[in-house]
Amino acid sequence: MKITLLGTGDAPGTPIIGCDCRTCRDARNGGKSNRTRFSVLVETDEGKVLIDTSPDMRQQMLSRGIKHIDAVIWTHGHYDHYTGFGEFHRVQSHVDVYGVTDTLDYILDYVSFLKPRRHDVIPGEPFEIIGLEFTVFEVNHPPVEKAIGVIIREGDRKVVISGDTDNNIPEKSLELIMDPDLFIVDAIIPDDVGFHVKKHMDAKEATEMAEKIRAKEVVMTHLSHYYKPHEEAVATFPLGYDGMEFIF
Ligand SMILES: [Zn+2]
Ligand SMILES: [Zn+2]
Ligand SMILES: [Zn+2]
Secondary structure, three states: OOHHHHHHEEOOOOOOOOOOHHHHHHOOOOOOOOOOEEEEEEEOEEEEEOOOOOOOHHHHHHOOOOOOOOEEOOOOOOOHHHHHHHOOOOOOOEEEEEEEEHHHHHHHHHHHOOOOOOEEEOOOOOOOEEEEEEEEOOOEEEEOOOOEEEEEEEEEEEEEEEEOOOOOOHHHHHHHHOOOOEEEOOOEOOOOOOOOOOHHHEEEHHHHHHHOOOOOOOEEOOOOOOOOOOOHOOOOOOOOOOOOOEEE
């Protein structure tokens, strides 16, 4: 399988409209600080699955030459994770969409005009798409009641995407996500900015979580402009960037 981080930004993306900080300036100058909103592409010879449909989905598909998506898995119903689905208008209809019932109820109300094919999934119960085994697990992202992360398995390889979450991931989920080859983790801010963001992990918490679940490789995502410009920040943190690929 191949995993591509299509979008590694937090909700407003980087640069933020109207912001002139060093990181946003680096983003405008074409640096890797330029971060579109969250989405991950999972590919095999059998097809392509999107984890979340970023508001920047159209731009992401065009810039990566993606012609067709076989399925979408939504982690939760926050604006920055699903609204790009509308960009399938007159491009693709009847897309297979997966998520927990609460999330599908909420999102499908907004995108019903595209007639997606609904697949309700249950945390801990595996399902197969494009020859891969997917399992969703509950995370903690209040006030969203049922936010999830995603486990992807192919043979003995295992990739875990945390989704948006703080570090109170339920015990049952921790058991499911142990020992991944790759952990793609929400780390919205570095740990030295003097404040904490609720609902997400900072880089320190994300690092501790990665150690707790014995991740072999870690990449941080859902990143805000509070990190230093990318090339400086990567000296300290394993930050992802838009277009970063992992092949297993
Ligand atoms: Zn988010
Ligand atoms: Zn900024
Ligand atoms: Zn969220």
